[in-house]
Amino acid sequence: MSADPLRSVLYVPGDKPRAIEKARTLRADAVILDLEDAVAPEHKDAARANVRAALTIRWACPVLVRVNGLGTPWEHADREMALLAGVDGLVLPKVEDARTVRELHLRVPLWPMIETPLGVLRAPEIAATPGVAGLLVGANDLARALRTRPHPGRLPLLPALSAVVLAARAYGKLPLDAVFNDVRDPAGFARECEQGRTLGFAGKTVIHPDQVEPANTAFGVTDAEADAARSLLAAWEQARTEGKSVAVWRGGLVEQMHADEAREVLDLWQTTRPEPR
Numbered sequence: 211m212s213a214d215p216l217r218s219v220l221y222v223p224g225d226k227p228r229a230i231e232k233a234r235t236l237r238a239d240a241v242i243l244d245l246e247d248a249v250a251p252e253h254k255d256a257a258r259a260n261v262r263a264a265l266t267i268r269w270a271c272p273v274l275v276r277v278n279g280l281g282t283p284w285e286h287a288d289r290e291m292a293l294l295a296g297v298d299g300l301v302l303p304k305v306e307d308a309r310t311v312r313e314l315h316l317r318v319p320l321w322p323m324i325e326t327p328l329g330v331l332r333a334p335e336i337a338a339t340p341g342v343a344g345l346l347v348g349a350n351d352l353a354r355a356l357r358t359r360p361h362p363g364r365l366p367l368l369p370a371l372s373a374v375v376l377a378a379r380a381y382g383k384l385p386l387d388a389v390f391n392d393v394r395d396p397a398g399f400a401r402e403c404e405q406g407r408t409l410g411f412a413g414k415t416v417i418h419p420d421q422v423e424p425a426n427t428a429f430g431v432t433d434a435e436a437d438a439a440r441s442l443l444a445a446w447e448q449a450r451t452e453g454k455s456v457a458v459w460r461g462g463l464v465e466q467m468h469a470d471e472a473r474e475v476l477d478l479w480q481t482t483r484p485e486p487r
C-alpha cells in the first residue's frame with residue numbers, strides 16, 4: 211500500500227487563480243494544476259505563469275501539473291516551467307505508447323493519462339515504464355474516441371476501466387479513476403466512486419471542491435472497516451499461535467493474503483485519519 215494515499219486528486223484549472231487559492235484550503239490528497247484541456251489556447255501563457263507562482267508556495271499535499279501534450283505548441287514550455295519550479299509529478303495527457311514517455315527522460319514521477327483506444331491497448335507497457343507512478347483515466351476523451359453513448363453505470367467503458375486497473379496493478383502502480391462531470395449530482399458521484407473502488411481504483415480524479423470529501427470517504431477506510439480488520443487480524447494471529455495454517459473469522463476462511471490485506475486497510479486508516487482537534 212502506498213504511504214501517500216490518493217483518494218481524491220483535484221484538477222484545478224491553471225487559468226483560475228481563485229480556484230488555485232481555494233484548492234489550498236481543501237483536503238484533497240493531491241492536486242493537478244491543469245494547463246491542458248481546462249485552459250483555452252489564448253490563456254495558456256497566463257495559466258503557465260499562474261502555475262509557476264503556485265508552485266513556489268508551500269502546499270499540504272503533492273502538487274502535480276498536467277502539461278499540454280506532445281506535438282502541441284506549449285509542451286516544452288510547460289514541462290520546463292514545471293520541472294524548474296519543483297513540481298511533485300507530471301500528468302501526461304493522451305499517452306499512447308511507452309517509448310514517448312521513456313524518451314522524455316524526466317526525473318519526476320510521471321502520471322500518464324489513458325484516454326484513447328490505443329492508450330488502453332498499450333496500458334501495460336505504459337504502466338511498466340520506469341518513472342511511471344500511476345495511470346489516470348480520461349473518460350471524456352475516451353468516450354468520444356470510442357463513440358460510446360452516455361450510460362449512468364459507465365457500461366461501455368467498463369472493459370477499458372478494468373484494463374487500466376489491471377495494467378497499473380500488474381506493475382505496482384496506482385490506478386486513478388476518471389472525473390465525474392456533473393458537479394451538481396452528489397448521489398451520482400457517490401455511486402461512481404463506489405463503482406471505481408469496487409473495480410480496484412486507488413482513488414478518483416475530481417473537478418470540484420464538493421467532490422473532495424465524498425471521494426476521500428469512498429476510497430478511505432471507515433472506523434467500522436478498521437475495527438473489522440483488527441478483529442480479523444486477532445483471529446489470524448490466534449490461529450497461527452495455535453499452530454494452524456488458516457483461521458476462520460465470522461464464518462469465513464482467512465489465509466495469509468487476508469491478513470496482509472487487513473494490515474493494508476489499517477495502514478490506510480492510520481494515514482488518512484483526521485488530525486485530532
Ligand SMILES: CC(C)(COP(=O)(O)OP(=O)(O)OC[C@H]1O[C@@H](n2cnc3c(N)ncnc32)[C@H](O)[C@@H]1OP(=O)(O)O)[C@@H](O)C(=O)NCCC(=O)NCCSC(=O)C[C@H](O)C(=O)O
Nearest residue numbers: 221222223228229232233247248348349350351417418419
Ligand atoms: C466544473 C466547474 C466549471 C464548475 O464551476 P462553477 O459552477 O463556477 O463552480 P462553483 O461556483 O460551484 O465553485 C464554487 C467555489 O469552488 C471553487 N472551485 C470550483 N472548481 C474548483 C476546482 N476545480 N478547484 C478548486 N476550486 C474550485 C470556485 O472558485 C468557487 O470558489 P469561491 O470563489 O471561494 O466560492 C469548475 O468546478 C471547474 O472549472 N472545475 C475544474 C475543471 C477542470 O479542471 N477540467 C479539466 C480536468 S478534467 C478533464 O480534462 C477530463 C479528462 O482529460 C478526460 O478526458 O476525461
Ligand SMILES: [Mg+2]
Nearest residue numbers: 247325348351
Ligand atoms: Mg482528457
